[in-house]
Amino acid sequence: MSDDHDHHDDADDHELRVSKIRNGTVIDHVRGGQALNVLAILGIDGSEGEEVSVGMNVPSDRLARKDIVKVEGRELSQDEVDVLSLIAPDATINIVRDYEVIEKHRVERPDVVTGVLSCPNPGCITTAGEPVTSRFEVLDDGVRCTYCETIVREDIASLIDT
Amino acid sequence: MRHDHLITSKQLSRADIERVLDYAAEIDADPSAVADRHADKLLGLLFFEPSTRTKMSFETAMKRLGGDVVDMGSVESSSVKKGETLADTVRVIEGYTDALVLRHPKQGAPAMASEFVDVPLLNAGDGAGHHPTQTMLDLYTIRENAGLDDLTIGIMGDLKYGRTVHSLAYALSNFDARQHFISPESLQLPREVVYDLHQQEGAQVREHEAIDEVLPSLDVLYVTRIQRERFPDENEYQQVAGEYQIDVDTLEAASDDLTVMHPLPRVDEIAPEVDETDHAAYFEQAHNGVPVRMALLDLLLREGGDGDE
Ligand SMILES: [Zn+2]
Numbered sequence: 451m452s453d454d455h456d457h458h459d460d461a462d463d464h465e466l467r468v469s470k471i472r473n474g475t476v477i478d479h480v481r482g483g484q485a486l487n488v489l490a491i492l493g494i495d496g497s498e499g500e501e502v503s504v505g506m507n508v509p510s511d512r513l514a515r516k517d518i519v520k521v522e523g524r525e526l527s528q529d530e531v532d533v534l535s536l537i538a539p540d541a542t543i544n545i546v547r548d549y550e551v552i553e554k555h556r557v558e559r560p561d562v563v564t565g566v567l568s569c570p571n572p573g574c575i576t577t578a579g580e581p582v583t584s585r586f587e588v589l590d591d592g593v594r595c596t597y598c599e600t601i602v603r604e605d606i607a608s609l610i611d612t
Numbered sequence: 613m614r615h616d617h618l619i620t621s622k623q624l625s626r627a628d629i630e631r632v633l634d635y636a637a638e639i640d641a642d643p644s645a646v647a648d649r650h651a652d653k654l655l656g657l658l659f660f661e662p663s664t665r666t667k668m669s670f671e672t673a674m675k676r677l678g679g680d681v682v683d684m685g686s687v688e689s690s691s692v693k694k695g696e697t698l699a700d701t702v703r704v705i706e707g708y709t710d711a712l713v714l715r716h717p718k719q720g721a722p723a724m725a726s727e728f729v730d731v732p733l734l735n736a737g738d739g740a741g742h743h744p745t746q747t748m749l750d751l752y753t754i755r756e757n758a759g760l761d762d763l764t765i766g767i768m769g770d771l772k773y774g775r776t777v778h779s780l781a782y783a784l785s786n787f788d789a790r791q792h793f794i795s796p797e798s799l800q801l802p803r804e805v806v807y808d809l810h811q812q813e814g815a816q817v818r819e820h821e822a823i824d825e826v827l828p829s830l831d832v833l834y835v836t837r838i839q840r841e842r843f844p845d846e847n848e849y850q851q852v853a854g855e856y857q858i859d860v861d862t863l864e865a866a867s868d869d870l871t872v873m874h875p876l877p878r879v880d881e882i883a884p885e886v887d888e889t890d891h892a893a894y895f896e897q898a899h900n901g902v903p904v905r906m907a908l909l910d911l912l913l914r915e916g917g918d919g920d921e
Contacts, residue, residue, distance in 0.1 A: 573739045575718040580697050582724050594804075597720025598741065601804050 471503070474522040476544040476551075477534070482507045482515035487537050487607035491566070492530055494521065513540060532560035536593065537607045559588050567593065567609040574598035584611065617726040617733045618908065621744040621779040622808070626786040633752050636900075636907040643676060646906065650679035650913055656709035657683045658701065659736070660716040665876065665898070666736050666746070670713050673905035682708060699728050706731050711913055714738075732912035740773045740802070746875055747779035749904040750834070753897040757871040758831040761788045766826050768794040769836035769856055769881060771801045776875045777836060778805050785815035792826045793819045796852045799838065823856070827865050833858070834873045835881050859883035863891060873897050 485504045501522035510516035535557035545553040565583045585596040592603035655674040706729040715736040722735035737743040809815045843849035874894040
């Protein structure tokens, strides 16, 4: 299935449900139910007056149900996109300028994420008030703390350091 | 070794291990050859939890190399008590010494600390994590008694919290060793460790709840202590601990050549009567700590571990 086909069937149709944006980022094909975690990872909670639209559990060809997040006036950095991949591995990022999608790409899983997640192991040195930035190696099916080596496979979103 | 620090046995290749063991054997045979080697060197001992044995073993090793040690004393009497971070402590003590030995209750502490210092840092145990210098003396003892290739080893007891077990398992995966892990279900190997062992090409690992299935096939039985405090109630502890005790009767089913090891201290998991048999290698194992740590310290102190001899 081509991207274009996908776009027509899927995105255009359902874009009506959430408002079009002028400049910013559309994060599409987020796994159903993960939209709020996407916002948490990006540190967006609306308190800065950001204009954010969220569609949850909309029908999709590629995923049975998907979420879609639109952030007005903000283009995501590569770091943010990398981390996003941990909870939304199928996501596509659309950069919008003047209502046009000028750039569209899939997220890619990084090898390492630094300073984004906190270690769930209470016995880990990174939880002990040391001047150290958390660091996780990205595995095929989870993430692993570089320091204590704990592997987390489920609910990675709950480790997001907000 | 190619490394400046010794943090985990995972970082060691078979060649690294053999190099240290060969060198330890050389030192063991003629300690006088290295007696003045580090006469001008100081080793910093940072023990954030008590361990008389490991600490004294390092202290002895350093003094036998002609060097000396400085010791931060007990945690209670140090600035750590006042809330100083580990990162600050190691940076300060690094200024006084040529190498550091760190024992810490938090997992990953040596990995973090090593990012703050330039002198070699040796992990002497971090929480439920690793204990690589113990592993080196374990391997030395195994090699002396049973050889490291075509080895069938049973590792029994508290496999969950036993850092010596984790380190040993990683190191053994470099050799042609069949590893059998024997423990109550609640004290099985952490899934992280199993994951790593299965990632290792060719690691042969099996888990059991009872020792009788595997005992007759073993060349080495490595016993660890099951700690009372891991269990909510005394009865549960008694029941579990009783099933993982070794005495002369248990060993009837074993091969005559079986070597029994234990990182010590033991409580009652190996009956004192076993000490008198040819199986017992745990005191020899403890003695091996000194030549092995001498070898490690010497290699790391020479050019940050790059050491061409
Ligand atoms: Zn950790």
